[in-house]
Amino acid sequence: MSTTTLGTTAKSLVLESLHKRYESRGREPFHAVKGIDLHIEPGELVALLGPSGCGKTTTLRMIAGLETVTSGDIRIGDRSIPDLPPGKRDVGVGFESYALYPPLDVRGNLTYGLRARGVKDADTRVRAIAERLEMTDLLGLRPAGLSSGQKQRVALARALVRNPPVLLLDEPLSHLDAAQRQRVRRELKVLQREFGYTTIVVTHDQLEALSLADRLAVMDAGIIQQFGTADEIFDDPANRFVADFVGEPKINLAEGVVERTGVVRVGRDGALATASRAPAGTAVTVGVRPQDARVAVGEEPSVPGEVVVYEDLLEFGLATVRVEGLDASLVVQTPADVRWRRGDAVRLAAPPQRVYLFEPEGGARLR
Amino acid sequence: MASVSIDHVSKTYGSGSSAVRALEDVDLSIEDGEFFVVLGPSGAGKTTLLKSVAGLVEVEAGDVRIDGTSMEGVEPYHRNVAMAFESYALYPQKTVFDNLASPLRSGRTGRYSAEQQRQRIEAVTTTLGIDHLLKRFPRELSNGQRQRVALGRVLVRPADVYLLDEPLSHLDAKLRAAMRAELKQLGEMSRTTSLYVTHDYQEALALGDRIAVLRSGRVVQVGTPEQIWREPVDTFVAKALGQPEINLFEVEASGDRLRGAGGALELPAPAHLELPGGRARVGVRPRDLALGAPGGADALHLRGRVVLAERLGRLMEFSVRVGGQDGGEDVIVVADSDAGAREGELVDLHLPLTNVHVFAAGPAGEETVRLGGAAR
Amino acid sequence: MLRERGPEVALARELTPGQKRVTPASVVADLAILAWFVFSLFPLVWMVLLALKNDADQTSTYFRFSPTTANFGTVLSQRGQDLTSVDFGQAMLTSVLNCAGAVLVSLVVGIPAAYAAGRWKFKGSEDLMFQMLSFRFAPELMVIVPLFVIYNTLGVFDTKLGMVWVLQLVTMPLVVWILRSYFQDLSPELEQAALLDGYTRRRAFLTVALPLVRPGIAAAALLAFIFAWNNYLFPLILTDSAATTVTVAVTKYLGGGGQAYYNLTAAAALLGALPPLVLALTIQRYLVRGLSFGAVKA
Numbered sequence A: 001m002s003t004t005t006l007g008t009t010a011k012s013l014v015l016e017s018l019h020k021r022y023e024s025r026g027r028e029p030f031h032a033v034k035g036i037d038l039h040i041e042p043g044e045l046v047a048l049l050g051p052s053g054c055g056k057t058t059t060l061r062m063i064a065g066l067e068t069v070t071s072g073d074i075r076i077g078d079r080s081i082p083d084l085p086p087g088k089r090d091v092g093v094g095f096e097s098y099a100l101y102p103p104l105d106v107r108g109n110l111t112y113g114l115r116a117r118g119v120k121d122a123d124t125r126v127r128a129i130a131e132r133l134e135m136t137d138l139l140g141l142r143p144a145g146l147s148s149g150q151k152q153r154v155a156l157a158r159a160l161v162r163n164p165p166v167l168l169l170d171e172p173l174s175h176l177d178a179a180q181r182q183r184v185r186r187e188l189k190v191l192q193r194e195f196g197y198t199t200i201v202v203t204h205d206q207l208e209a210l211s212l213a214d215r216l217a218v219m220d221a222g223i224i225q226q227f228g229t230a231d232e233i234f235d236d237p238a239n240r241f242v243a244d245f246v247g248e249p250k251i252n253l254a255e256g257v258v259e260r261t262g263v264v265r266v267g268r269d270g271a272l273a274t275a276s277r278a279p280a281g282t283a284v285t286v287g288v289r290p291q292d293a294r295v296a297v298g299e300e301p302s303v304p305g306e307v308v309v310y311e312d313l314l315e316f317g318l319a320t321v322r323v324e325g326l327d328a329s330l331v332v333q334t335p336a337d338v339r340w341r342r343g344d345a346v347r348l349a350a351p352p353q354r355v356y357l358f359e360p361e362g363g364a365r366l367r
Numbered sequence B: 001m002a003s004v005s006i007d008h009v010s011k012t013y014g015s016g017s018s019a020v021r022a023l024e025d026v027d028l029s030i031e032d033g034e035f036f037v038v039l040g041p042s043g044a045g046k047t048t049l050l051k052s053v054a055g056l057v058e059v060e061a062g063d064v065r066i067d068g069t070s071m072e073g074v075e076p077y078h079r080n081v082a083m084a085f086e087s088y089a090l091y092p093q094k095t096v097f098d099n100l101a102s103p104l105r106s107g108r109t110g111r112y113s114a115e116q117q118r119q120r121i122e123a124v125t126t127t128l129g130i131d132h133l134l135k136r137f138p139r140e141l142s143n144g145q146r147q148r149v150a151l152g153r154v155l156v157r158p159a160d161v162y163l164l165d166e167p168l169s170h171l172d173a174k175l176r177a178a179m180r181a182e183l184k185q186l187g188e189m190s191r192t193t194s195l196y197v198t199h200d201y202q203e204a205l206a207l208g209d210r211i212a213v214l215r216s217g218r219v220v221q222v223g224t225p226e227q228i229w230r231e232p233v234d235t236f237v238a239k240a241l242g243q244p245e246i247n248l249f250e251v252e253a254s255g256d257r258l259r260g261a262g263g264a265l266e267l268p269a270p271a272h273l274e275l276p277g278g279r280a281r282v283g284v285r286p287r288d289l290a291l292g293a294p295g296g297a298d299a300l301h302l303r304g305r306v307v308l309a310e311r312l313g314r315l316m317e318f319s320v321r322v323g324g325q326d327g328g329e330d331v332i333v334v335a336d337s338d339a340g341a342r343e344g345e346l347v348d349l350h351l352p353l354t355n356v357h358v359f360a361a362g363p364a365g366e367e368t369v370r371l372g373g374a375a376r
Numbered sequence C: 001m002l003r004e005r006g007p008e009v010a011l012a013r014e015l016t017p018g019q020k021r022v023t024p025a026s027v028v029a030d031l032a033i034l035a036w037f038v039f040s041l042f043p044l045v046w047m048v049l050l051a052l053k054n055d056a057d058q059t060s061t062y063f064r065f066s067p068t069t070a071n072f073g074t075v076l077s078q079r080g081q082d083l084t085s086v087d088f089g090q091a092m093l094t095s096v097l098n099c100a101g102a103v104l105v106s107l108v109v110g111i112p113a114a115y116a117a118g119r120w121k122f123k124g125s126e127d128l129m130f131q132m133l134s135f136r137f138a139p140e141l142m143v144i145v146p147l148f149v150i151y152n153t154l155g156v157f158d159t160k161l162g163m164v165w166v167l168q169l170v171t172m173p174l175v176v177w178i179l180r181s182y183f184q185d186l187s188p189e190l191e192q193a194a195l196l197d198g199y200t201r202r203r204a205f206l207t208v209a210l211p212l213v214r215p216g217i218a219a220a221a222l223l224a225f226i227f228a229w230n231n232y233l234f235p236l237i238l239t240d241s242a243a244t245t246v247t248v249a250v251t252k253y254l255g256g257g258g259q260a261y262y263n264l265t266a267a268a269a270l271l272g273a274l275p276p277l278v279l280a281l282t283i284q285r286y287l288v289r290g291l292s293f294g295a296v297k298a
Helices: A058-063 A106-115 A121-132 A147-161 A180-197 A206-212 A229-233 A240-245 B045-054 B095-104 B113-127 B143-155 B173-190 B201-209 B225-230 B235-240 C006-010 C026-050 C070-076 C078-084 C088-119 C125-134 C141-154 C159-184 C187-197 C201-212 C214-230 C233-238 C246-251 C263-285
Strands: A012-024 A028-040 A047-048 A070-078 A091-094 A166-170 A198-203 A215-220 A223-228 A252-260 A265-266 A270-273 A283-288 A303-312 A316-322 A331-335 A343-349 A354-357 B003-011 B018-028 B033-041 B061-066 B081-084 B161-165 B193-198 B210-215 B218-223 B249-253 B257-260 B265-268 B279-284 B300-313 B317-320 B329-336 B348-354 B355-360 B368-371
Touching: A012 A058, A012 B061, A028 A058, A028 A223, A047 A058, A047 A343, A047 C201, A058 A091, A058 A166, A058 A198, A091 A147, A091 B235, A091 C187, A106 A121, A106 A147, A121 A147, A147 A166, A147 A180, A147 A206, A180 A206, A180 B300, A198 A206, A198 A331, A206 A229, A206 B300, A215 A229, A215 A240, A223 A229, A223 A240, A223 B045, A229 B300, A240 A252, A240 A283, A240 A354, A252 A354, A265 B201, A270 A303, A270 A343, A303 B173, A303 B348, A316 A343, A316 B173, A331 A343, A343 B368, B003 B045, B018 B045, B018 B061, B018 B218, B033 B045, B045 B061, B045 B081, B045 B193, B045 C187, B061 C201, B081 B143, B081 C187, B095 B113, B095 B143, B095 C187, B113 B143, B143 B161, B143 B173, B173 B201, B193 B201, B193 B210, B201 B225, B210 B225, B210 B235, B218 B225, B218 B235, B235 B355, B249 B265, B249 B329, B257 B279, B317 B348, C026 C263, C070 C078, C070 C263, C078 C125, C078 C263, C088 C125, C088 C159, C088 C246, C088 C263, C125 C159, C141 C159, C141 C233, C159 C214, C159 C233, C187 C201, C201 C214, C214 C246, C233 C246, C246 C263
Parallel strands: A047 A198, A047 A215, A091 A166, A166 A198, B033 B193, B033 B210, B081 B161, B161 B193
Antiparallel strands: A012 A028, A012 A070, A215 A223, A252 A265, A252 A283, A265 A270, A283 A354, A303 A316, A303 A343, A316 A331, B003 B018, B003 B061, B210 B218, B249 B257, B249 B279, B257 B265, B265 B300, B279 B355, B300 B317, B300 B348, B317 B329, B355 B368
């Protein structure tokens, strides 16, 4: 295997105030993407993460050239691409549905795009990529005879075989079962590093995005809500949407009032220390991740509650705790060596820097 | 309420060359009031097992007994069992209210006046949080809501046994966790004998009083969650529980030590176990491994380079290459996000022998039985 | 770059795959479709025109058209009966009774048969279904002579009962095959749920499965009615005057009494086409499938 047939010169990918509006006669125009600015470094892997309908797939399709750009610019390296047809954009695309050509065998699927471009060493390249992905034994098979994991591999190989400086993957792991997903995810990341493709992965799975990406763009309603590393997104969410969308089990959100700077009241007689500097009297939404909640020690501010459900998952436990004065119960993840029982009275607290405050309206973070 | 015993039940679909063995000599006994979980991958025969108890498939050998009475030749509507189907199976032409009233109106689950029906339905829908949906049709509901209605149709009536077929499988991860907690609460409240089928090991651990692991129509192991987790009967069961999967290494005895992964892994040979041919497989769960300075002499040691560090929420998942560049193996380790290991670093891993599983050696790809723990 | 071009350009670029573009190929395709349309509709138009012509115009080689509705009246009057020795109104009524009878028999027997065929596989079940369909392969001419003899012997020649019986042979396979696929599309778990709710198999069928295939029953009944209505050979041979049907009655105008009345034939044919048309329009809304949507997971 030589680096002349595999690997690429990484290029940066820049999106500048990118918009997409769908207008059709007689209907309300739909503003799917509302001004996206994204600067992706050469060789970086960025995940576009968001719920369905947030505009992430539309963004990907605009980069690929499958959707026209309403306004704004897309640049690969220093080349502006919105006016180029999809085939001339230097992007490889892996589709969620694999989109393999059923009548062609795997080899045919891989060489099809190369031949269309008149690439001379198509067979050498296909062999090299097949060896690297450990799928040489699949080359003679038709897509119909492949398992979903194998189809996934072929679709990935087809996106890679052209050595695109930019790789776009739409929900690449969605059709795999849990064990396969873990393996393919690690593999994908190693490959991407090895070959240096600048990569965008579109996904709705927050765990996949956190684990795979160098940086994540969390999208909602056509806007990037936060762009940052997994650490920043998880530990320092920009707003309530990001805190709520990322993390499993879901973050606990409860109404509260700042009692004095650094302490927020929660429920009828609970309180939590927080690193937020919001002034006394501010009505807020308090967010605490189940993994950050713990039993209070000493005299620190705490929230008293009663365990109504305790699920022992052996690697950890999950407690559902009812708190007087709160509509929703709180979920607390306990370490493996701690066992609670239904009916236990507990006092909960959390590290102050992990007690997030948000504006009740709009959900902006109050730092 | 009643006990359920499944006595040597077998079932084959089709005949001749196209015959598929769905259940093979399944023998289980579920106690009165027990919440019993059947865990297995798709195609293991879980649904067939439930339907055998319900009387919806005819077993070809063996018998099902409910409360000691043989169910042979007993029609489903005489068995007094309630079932939630994986496909929900809600009546599309009926409203949520009428779907829930259906078992109450059949006359076989007791006699209810219109007022009593309304009260029961109200009580159940309030518990499940779907009391605002009573006039809707199934097609107007989200998957999560349909799921609750299907569950409601089970809970609304008295029954000897509840049969629950993957009731959480079509929900997204977050809703599933919330519903699982609700189910746990319901189960603890109603204490009706329940047979619950799932492919999700976390559901099994969280909900089951006992768990049976099913593989290709056979029961591989039955036990409490603790037993199944701590003493999996073979590598199949060990891999079925835990995400990421348990790490398995081929090891060989040399002197009083076991070594594997090109020498990168070593532990004291367990004197209380007989290792055929001096070879074995060692299983280590990703969360049991600790990063840092080597533990004592009676611990398992591993040394390798971090090739990948991935963030999984509050946790980090490290892929550590042990045993050199070529022929090395990747160990998956899960640790807290402030464990501090970086990609490219050399790290030491260790864990107490009590958490090390020793399995029989065998050809690659073949499941082998557990011999015991590395420490007694 | 786009930003500098202004909104008109941005709108013009909204053309996405799937939107219509005018190309020479698309024009040719449109013309071809138009030609086919004219070709297939022309006989119908001709019939309508012919039915509205008077006796003098109908055979003229020039196109002369002074529309009259008198032909319809003639067909339904005593004069029509005198010309053909058949009471056309009576024939219409006979046809309706025959076809309704055949459809009714097919539904009463066919719905349970289709349900059984869709739900249970047993040795030879596929062969049985195929055999039923094979009645439709053989030309009716093949069996018409023995049928004629049998009907005469049994004394059902030229009776409505005899016609219902023979038309049912035409409609039954249709009903069973159409409904079987509807029942197969229905998840068996719906009836299983009903069984566990405490209902017997019969009640599960009647209260759960049957209401859900109503659109299928409507579609099958309509198609069966049309097939029975259009049948010509059986009534031609197996009836005389008492149980004769519209299809036979129409052709009597083509020379039964020595002269062919083309305009009257056309008028009779149009009248004869009315009942199936009216029926199709009235039950159209039941033909929409999708009642079962939402029952089981997508």
